[in-house]
Amino acid sequence: MKQLVLSTLVVTVLAGGPCFASSHKASSTAGKQQLVPAPLRSDAAAPIPAHPSPYNFPGVQYPRIEEDARVSFQFKAPEAQKVQVSINNVAYDMTKGENGVWSYTSAPQAPGYHNYWMLVDGAVVLDPATNAFIGYGHMCNGFEVPEPGVSFYDLKDVPHGDVRIKNYFSKTANAWRHIFVYTPPGYEKGSARYPVLYLQHGGGEDERVWTEMGRTNLILDNLLADGKVKPMIVVMETSAVGPPPAPPAGGAGPRAAGAGPAAGAARGGGLPGMGAAGSAYAKLMINDLIPWVDANFRTVADKDHRAMAGLSMGGFMTATVTMNNLDKFSYIGLFSGGTSSGFGGRRPGGAAGANTPPPQPAALDLKTIYSGAMADPAKFNKSVKVFFFSGGTVPPIENPDNLKRHQEQLIAAGVTNSYVYISPGTAHEWQTWRRSLYVFAPLLFR
Helix, strand or coil, X not given: CHHHXXXXXXXXXXXCCHHHHHHHCCCCCCCCCCCCCCCCCCCCCCCCCCEECCCECCCCCCCEECCCXXXXXXXECCCCCCEEEEECCEEEECEEXXXXXXXXXXXXXXXXXXXXXXXXXXXXXXXXXXXXXXXXXEEEEEEEECCXXXXXXXXXXXXXXXXXXXXXXXXXXXXXXXXXXXXXXXXXXXXXXXXEEEEECCCCCCCCHHHHCCCHHHHHHHHHHCCCCCCCEEEEECCCCCCCCCXXXXXXXXXXXXXXXXXXXXCCCCCCCHHHHHHHHHHHHHHHHHHHXXXXXXXXXXXXHEEXXXXXXHHHHHHHHHHCCCCCCXXXXXXXXXXXXXXXXXXXXXXXXXXCCCCCCCCCCCCCHHHHCCCCHHHHHHHCCEEEEEEECCCCCCCHHHHHHHHHHHHHCCCCCEEEEEECCCCCCHHHHHHHHXXXXXXXXX
């Protein structure tokens, strides 16, 4: 419950600041849209009774989501000497019972989806009682903590779009590519053409995650039913081109409780080779993916009806692709990554922690930031209709103050088309990015 109280306090404090207010109210700039924050837990909402995680197999009781948002785990390993549960890559010791079942109940968890896995005598082991998902560069289990009174990403009795799984051949990569494509309700029965949002995952993930953890299809179905967004096609593909990169020195092993991020463990940060990877994927996307989508789906094939967004590493990828191809995109979304703002609380190559001050945004050089796309601010304002960036409030990776200062710097330099959304009480995690999509999507294709 302490986490929920903290979220409320963060909203109150931030809302009083002029920077935050400027990102949540209509700008004085002509044509600037109203930014509507994502719904948060209502104090009037009744607590949700304890229940098994929705990802458990039928009849399986653990993981169990307690009424106060704590999570209880059980794992049978009678011969093991030590068992831990790693929640979002932080390891916690479990207690062994007489029957060989190990147990642990966590502190209250933030709402939304969370990865976990077991460590049995030091080995990563999946919990066989629940579903597996990709994250942190390997398969993980997952659990979902509800947010009372919030339902924008829930399955509802509204018209539903489809998520189609397709394959296409890329000449650039000389390989078959696997993509997920959301089409809005009524697509298969009509003849209308639609704008397209290209949506990127984070590091250690792939094209599955925006539907499995992000619930993109449900968020858009619900927004459409409420009349808050334009119908659109969403294309989700991995940005990996060629063989996987070498792992970072020291690996990305699980952390002990309370420790800072392991090297390479976070989805964001200044990742080695990002520029080269972004350039390779930009070539594939421009030469292969976009033409294939336009040829195989009823799209409106021009820049005014094309958007790209991504979370964390996908934000860096989005910035690389779009800022070097402004003739192809009019809408850009960077969720917890990709901005030239020094958004994180960790210095490149250094350790994170309470004694590491977050980097301050550097003075802007419009001729070099974002690949020089803003060198002529007036031209950039005319070309890009929405430049959106977002993040959470919980360190060490998220840094809302830097994001807000970055927007102020852009405005002072003449770049006036930016929008900032800050997700209260969330870290570098899926609830931040679900909320970001909810806020970003209504700004598109207006």
